[in-house]
Amino acid sequence: MKRKTEKSELIFRIVAYFFLIIFALMCVYPLIYALAAAFSSADAVNKGSVILWPVGISGSAFKAVLTDNMFWINYSNTMFVTFFGTIWALGYSVLGAYALSKKRLLGRRGFNFFLVFTMWFSAGIIPQFENYMATKDIFADIGITDLKWTVVLAMGMNATNIILLRNAFEGVPSEIEEAARIDGATELQILTKVYIPMSKATIATVALFFGISRWNGYFWAYKVLQNEPASWPVQVYIRDYIGKFTEISRGPDAKPDVEAIENWSASHDYAATSAVYSMVVCAVIPILAIYPFIQKYFAKGVNMGGVKE
Numbered sequence: 001m002k003r004k005t006e007k008s009e010l011i012f013r014i015v016a017y018f019f020l021i022i023f024a025l026m027c028v029y030p031l032i033y034a035l036a037a038a039f040s041s042a043d044a045v046n047k048g049s050v051i052l053w054p055v056g057i058s059g060s061a062f063k064a065v066l067t068d069n070m071f072w073i074n075y076s077n078t079m080f081v082t083f084f085g086t087i088w089a090l091g092y093s094v095l096g097a098y099a100l101s102k103k104r105l106l107g108r109r110g111f112n113f114f115l116v117f118t119m120w121f122s123a124g125i126i127p128q129f130e131n132y133m134a135t136k137d138i139f140a141d142i143g144i145t146d147l148k149w150t151v152v153l154a155m156g157m158n159a160t161n162i163i164l165l166r167n168a169f170e171g172v173p174s175e176i177e178e179a180a181r182i183d184g185a186t187e188l189q190i191l192t193k194v195y196i197p198m199s200k201a202t203i204a205t206v207a208l209f210f211g212i213s214r215w216n217g218y219f220w221a222y223k224v225l226q227n228e229p230a231s232w233p234v235q236v237y238i239r240d241y242i243g244k245f246t247e248i249s250r251g252p253d254a255k256p257d258v259e260a261i262e263n264w265s266a267s268h269d270y271a272a273t274s275a276v277y278s279m280v281v282c283a284v285i286p287i288l289a290i291y292p293f294i295q296k297y298f299a300k301g302v303n304m305g306g307v308k309e
Contacts, residue, residue, distance in 0.1 A: 031284065038062060038277040045271040061274035071279060073230065074237040078215060078283075081151050081233055085214040089156035090207050097165030098191050112166075119159045132224050147231045151221050158213075161206045168202035169195050208294045215287060238279050241272075 032052065037045055041056030049055045065071055099105055100112055122128070135154040136147065172195055180190050196203060218235040225231045232240075 031281075034277040034280050038274055038281055040271075040274060042269065042271040042274070045273050058270060058274075060268075060270040061278045064268075064270065064275055065278040065282060070229075071234065071237060071282075074232045074234045075282070077148055077231060078233040078235070079286075080148055081217070081221075082211055082214040084149075085152045085156065086207055086210045088152055089158065089161075089210045089214075090203070092156065093158070093162050093165055093206065093210075094191075094196065094203065097162050098169055098195060100162070100166045101169035115159050115162060118157075128220075129223060132220060136224060147225055147228050150224055151217070151233070154224075155217070155220055156210075158210070161209055164202055164206055165199070168199040172198050204294055208291070211290070212287060215283075234279070234283050238276060238283070241279070242276055 033050070036052060036054045037050045038061055039054040039057055039059060040050045041058045044050055044055035100108065100115070102108070105111070132150065132154050136150045139147070139150060176194055176198075177190055180194050185193065216235065217233060218239065221233050222236045222239070225236070229237075229240075
């Protein structure tokens with residue numbers, strides 16, 4: 001027999017759904033606006049006439065972005081950093097979490113404390129910057145000239161993700177590991193044949209976290225690679241483009257390049273802001289395409305790794 005919904009429960013559902021719809025619209029609207037501005041005419045964008053859909057439809061901005069070689073070079077840099085950065089960070093995070101999940105590890109409490117300590121206190125931006133620059137110098141000394149590897153190798157640590165993986169590994173029944181040892185499995189085989197398959201939801205979630213952070217990474221990539229535009233990820237290229245050709249300045253005390261903006265307006269039939277939004281749309285497409293395939297692991301992975309029994 002179907003239970004009758006009480007009045008208070010019905011009111012709660014209506015209010016909850018209302019706020020969820022409002023929140024969803026707030027999340028979706030920026031993407032809708034970006035699409036509308038990307039396909040709008042220069043006059044409509046400059047006058048602020050674009051609100052929800054394109055005004056004076058024009059594909060010139062998208063066409064210019066699609067034929068911009070430097071944009072796609074930087075786009076490929078972002079794909080490089082995301083792919084190898086995620087593999088690198090996930091690889092040693094799995095190894096570290098596996099070791100920390102073992103009670104037989106000598107000094108386990110101390111290692112776990114120092115791992116959590118980094119979540120409370122950090123060295124600060126300046127020491128972190130010096131560390132990245134020192135890594136960059138080391139790469140130069142050993143002959144690694146591709147500076148994208150600096151972003152890949154020097155920026156992989158994340159204590160929260162290691163803790164999620166550690167908790168997931170601790171949830172694997174010890175009897176399964178004991179059975180594998182009796183069958184003659186080595187430590188590496190136990191990790192790859194037992195722990196990783198049984199924790200794939202959490203691993204997929206952590207991989208998503210790492211991938212998004214690498215794809216959206218801007219600040220440290222800009223600071224470390226600011227004099228190497230050919231090695232920039234696409235986010236740094238977009239920010240540089242904004243600073244050069246739009247009215248948005250680089251900071252509170254900086255001024256836009258008025259001459260560059262005037263030259264732009266005189267030689268292009270689309271707004272520079274439309275080009276920026278076109279780039280943003282192109283940059284967000286891979287995340288939108290991948291997320292639906294990983295979403296099914298997301299809630300399960302966070303629950304498995306975020307709760308310790």
